[in-house]
Amino acid sequence: GEDDSAGADSGKLLVGYQRFGGLSLVKARGEAPDATWSLFESGPALTEALKAGAIDIGQVGEAPPVFAAAGKIKFRIIGTSEPVPQGEAVLVKEAKGFRSFADLKGRTVALNKGSNVNWLLVKLLEAHQMTLADINVKYLKPAEARPAFDNDQVDAWIIWDPYFALAEQPGVKILADATGLASNREYILVSPEALERKPDQIREFLKTYRTVTDWGIANPAERTKILAPELKIDEPTTARALARSAKPLAPVTPEIGAELQAIADGFTKLELIPERVEIAPLVDDRFGEVFR
Amino acid sequence: MATRTTGGLSTATRPVVTARNVRRSFGAAVVLDGVDLAIVPGEVVALLGGSGSGKSTLLRILAGLDPEATGEITRAGSQAVVFQEHRLLPWKRVAGNVSLGVPGPGVRQRVAAALAEVGLAERDRAWPAELSGGQAQRVAFARALVREPALMLLDEPFGALDALTRLKMQTLFGRLHAEHGFAALLVTHDVDEALLLADRTLVLDSGRIVEDAEVPLPRPRAVDHPGFGPLRRHLLDRLGVRPDQDGAAGT
Amino acid sequence: MATRTTGGLSTATRPVVTARNVRRSFGAAVVLDGVDLAIVPGEVVALLGGSGSGKSTLLRILAGLDPEATGEITRAGSQAVVFQEHRLLPWKRVAGNVSLGVPGPGVRQRVAAALAEVGLAERDRAWPAELSGGQAQRVAFARALVREPALMLLDEPFGALDALTRLKMQTLFGRLHAEHGFAALLVTHDVDEALLLADRTLVLDSGRIVEDAEVPLPRPRAVDHPGFGPLRRHLLDRLGVRPDQDGAAGT
Amino acid sequence: MTDTLVETARGAPAAAPDTRRSGGRTRSARRWRRAVTPVALLVLWQAAAQTGLLPPEKLPAPIAVAQTGWRLARDGTLGVHLLDSLTRAGIGLAIGGILALVLGATAGLLRLGDDLVDPPVQMARMLPHLGLVPLLIIWVGIGESLKISLVALGAFFPIYFNTYAGIRDIDERLVEAARTCGLGQLARIRHVVLPGALPSLFLGLRLALGAAWLSLVVGEQVNAQTGIGFLMMEAREFSQTDVVLLGLLVYALLGLLSDLAIRFLEGRTLTWRRGLQAV
């Protein structure tokens, strides 16, 4: 990885992003011309590249940092976003007549294992005094869950944006979202090596990121116009998804470390990760002033 | 191998195979150019001809293996073929090759008997790849024998055999023919063999049968019979072997 | 094919191949049980023996193709082999098969000449699968001829040929031998052929050479030479063909 | 058992040109007959879509897919993606194929090569691409080399195994004959081993082509912005079934085209063969 991955030694900042992450807008507007961009289909794929040294910095949802920590990947969390609780939800078909999450007792629920929605499921079950045994969980990736959901092979689907927005077709209703249950933040991860070797580039990049994000929140219509073609999603859907999911950036505080630690502990209890991980040492607030 | 009893020739009956106006060409090369032929039950016909004159081609047509030949072929009764190459299935042992497709009970005994007749009783468990050229040819002959067909189509069945084994096989052929009375078309290069075994000799040349002659010798036959010499000379003549050429070779 | 000029026999020189105490067995079956043999340059040796007596095995050993044989083989000079099966490469046309591995300029002319000598000048573009049995055998013979080796190892090279073609080939062999003076080991089933072409005849039996006799006939030879008859009788005797058996067949 | 074959002699003075002509006729007839099933499948699918048997949200009609294809072809998207995929597949196939040929030949020809090369290959052949991606990222990064490595890996095994088997299947007697013709090791490989193993090599190539594309789809999921695999997987994520189907159709077409190409090559190089004629 260190030897031949594009631009490793050219001193360029290697940025990993996901299609619907906040970084997409920076990429789409071409605001960071000195960065080398790499697209990843999921958070775990991105942390894998981080581990291999193929990228310096990247952005993921709230579950991947926990698993990356459990996998002894060396990284630091240097930034996050405001909570996005409306960016994930439980979807059901209207025709089935479910009115509350409790109605899903004994029903099949599709979700992606080990993602933010898995944490949401934990919180939902907790809130309704249910356990995993009360529902029939089908672990499906978004691309597989969609046809399964559309064809009524599952009763409910817990999903995040933009798949969430795409699935909001006539006849589909939101049974619940993460409001009051989970924060569903985005996290900015860097490799310790990059932190040492390219601190100034990272700082510059974060500044750009913040500026662009703030611009996007201030100009939602233009943001939609720029991002829709990049995402290959039609403009109304893009607008709806961005409106609830694109939140300002925020510095990493000890509270945020605690929040992640709670998720990690929850996953440990579910045996999704083999042993307890310590999040606090991974949180690094040295760029906090950029987000304040 | 010893159940049927009809012996000797029985003409007058319906032929076991009739070919009329058979033609075959490969590309521009016409190999058979209107061949007519009939073999009656029990008759042994020797087919002679130069190398590449179409003997094997004709035999394949009579066996019904050449869909591209034109003409009219009528076959009656069962056939067995010994090809010019042995064509043993390499993945079957000798006994398996001989018994291939033989129905009914007692197959094992019959196969063992046929192998014994060709002198290979002990090689029944050998693979074809382990046989010598002559042994493979004898196995192929045994494979035809064990079928007790009405017509045997034999393409140089004894070509790879030494003098002694060849004699034994010729004797065996004569004996079995006397016992079972099958008809046979025997492609051979050996004029003596043709005269020893056949009731009739055909010579194929330029795509046609240019000679069709009875062999007017009494049986049992021997090469030192006085009638043998002229017949041999005539046949060799037909085949293009001229007396002054015969046997002149070397420095 | 006509560059070298040494002709006739030239004994006294170093043998082109020497075999000492050659043994070979397959499993429990001992095929060669101590064979000694030497062929001097220009000498034609005929090897006779029953079917399965080990002739092809010995020839393969002399050609250096059998790593499992024991004994001592010394070879000097180039060799060419004609196997019992033609062994033409099916993916090369006739001309390509003949020219295989022939170095130097003028290969095409030499190949064409060799094909012409075996009577197949026009089949140079044919695939091996399109040849008749005898044609394939002649191509294999041409493949050996074109190499102009010091020693030819021939395993029944004329077995699949009709009388006329066989005669032509024998004459050709005699002529080329006179021209080029190669040595040859000729495996053959035809006693007449052995006596016509060879300087010496060997008979292989039970894994040993049981007969090693000069052919004391003047050249050019012919089968009607008075010395021919007794020699033939003697050889046939050695091969196990008894007079009373000879040529007795049929009903 | 009386079986009678009566053919009215066609009475053509020279049968030769006649035969040849009829051969030509059947060959072109066969070519058309080969189109029957694919066309029938398309027609059935369209009919099912139009009669409402197959609602568009389950499976869009072929015409809809064709329209999507036309749209993407016109704006150049399809061309770009196809070209990138073809480039990756081509390079990966070349690398994996050559490596497989060399190693397969080593293992097939030399006993020592067999003992040293074959066991690790046998170990590696079951390794799933998806599982290897993390390791490959460490070794070759996430750039083009990752995709090419995956294609090379996918193409390697069919060619390796078919090379190996093709060499092992060669008639030893022909090799002997070539040796007595004075051919050295290299010439023997060129004149006997290679042509003898050619049918098997073609089969390997056929399978490798398929494997290359399959691998590419996995590869184009990691940090790719272009490629048919990327196009399709992206469409799959966003449930754009028509684009997914377009991708599948492109693959199907590539399958047919490569089959035609290989058939053509086979026809040119394997004229000498007389296989079992289908009857």
Next chain:
Amino acid sequence: MTDTLVETARGAPAAAPDTRRSGGRTRSARRWRRAVTPVALLVLWQAAAQTGLLPPEKLPAPIAVAQTGWRLARDGTLGVHLLDSLTRAGIGLAIGGILALVLGATAGLLRLGDDLVDPPVQMARMLPHLGLVPLLIIWVGIGESLKISLVALGAFFPIYFNTYAGIRDIDERLVEAARTCGLGQLARIRHVVLPGALPSLFLGLRLALGAAWLSLVVGEQVNAQTGIGFLMMEAREFSQTDVVLLGLLVYALLGLLSDLAIRFLEGRTLTWRRGLQAV
């Protein structure tokens, strides 16, 4: 050109048992030699890990992987996953294999079958599994049948192509000989076509085994709770590199074992073959 071969005659009274004994010796020596490369690779890897050349967070040492394997084996996890995967692979392989045999034989034996069956197969052979998953979900759901379908699909193509090619490669002269022996179509297939195509079928099986596992990894990502593929891909998502490697090691072992099994079968059924002896 003077080449001299002098072998001291071993002077054994009966050469036969001697030859056989020496054959036995080389065979067992070869068996050990085949272990050289795999063992060397393992040793190298462990050495690289211990000298720190390969830091554990990038690639855990083989001993660490073995420990993980031992842990998972002891608590039964590995056994359960392996069994489930084997079951799926077995069923899928059986379904796909039989279908491939039947269709491959149809296309290989009958000209009409070739024209009707082969083109759609050629179209389908390039279709990537990952792209087919959404369609398969619609058709067969997200249960076991999905995984089995994917395995069957993966196993289908190598067996189909090798069956087809194996049949086409059979020496027509042997088929003719069998026909003159009075064998009907079926008996001809049994006695000539099947044994003649057997080496090719074995090769197909070899490749199909690999393809089956590859497909299973894709299949076990969709709504699976068990299976080696699931275990490994989940570990990948959760960054448990040791488990990923364990999975790869299991695959490698399966590769070696299945190769041994097929070699054994080949040895038993193909004793008649005299292939090119590796020298």
